[in-house]
Amino acid sequence: MLELYTDRLKIRSLQQEDWQSFLSVHQDPRQNQYVRVPDGLEVLTDKFEQRLRPWRYESGDWLTLVIEEISTGEFIGFTGLYSVDLSLGQVEVGYMLAATGQGKGYGTESLKGVIDWACLSFDVHKFIGLCADQNQASIRVLEKCGFTHEGTLRHNYLLDGRWIDDRYYGLLASERS
Template sequence: MHLSDERIKLLPFDKSDLELFLEISTCSEIMKHVSKPFTYDEAKAAFEVRSQPWDIKSDGWFSLSITELECGEKVGSIALKILNHEAKIAEVGFLIKSGTQGRGIASSALRILEAYAFNELELNKLVAFCSVDNTGSYKLLEKQGFIREGCFLQNTVINNRYVDDYAYGLCKSAYNKS
């Protein structure tokens, strides 16, 4: 499995990604549109689950670290989870460290993961969900060809507050046309 471009590489989580995962998932600024930041212990437990071996029949997340090739720094993560094995639908999600946001890293990572999902895993559709307040994420999804399919009112609780989420989808047939 070769998941890279000229700027970044994606690798399945291993023990060396624990520090990255802890930094991202415990940061209130990064997590403000996702969930309440994890405690150290919650993050460590979640990492143990996220770093388990994965295959197409798995029900858990296939989590990958994002490494910038030029400096060798791990700058974020991207993940895929099969929601419906029969219909070949998977959810995608991504988190980028604060200091490296806005540089096209998430866009590159999503483009690489899309190609892998459609061409290697032979999935039919990718979906993504993000807070209506998460402008950066929904603009990125739209730039990558995802279509806003709806808005789920009061869909998530973040810091004891109900949050509306946009739902996005990208079908393989639309991806192949781009």
């Protein structure tokens, strides 16, 4: 089981007992307003079961990690990554915090921890972050972690009948602070 630690957070592998937290975050329309229309129970069950399987960097699958507050054990949210292109050393990162974990710097702290671990564990050249143009909180997390806005993908996906522009961010491993 993978366990990473930051000043305030424990970041660990997803486990079976995380199902209720996974379901709660992934079904909450407010949490998903910039990401997706919340999936149904069957789709989320399949997604959860897939993410419980042993993960390999080269698989192209998401590594889903649970974020917990060390002092209280409180569930904060999820973070993770996947290898977009092994030959180019490109990794996409992501995070989704529960409402109770937002606005406290946990997104930034957990993402920095995952980036540091990935740099030490794999041959990463570049980290990629995508977020909806309207998602100011996610934009702040990426920018606080040193990511540079490299462009906007206009009308990149359709969400509940609305076209969403995605901001494309990049961070070279050599640039991380």
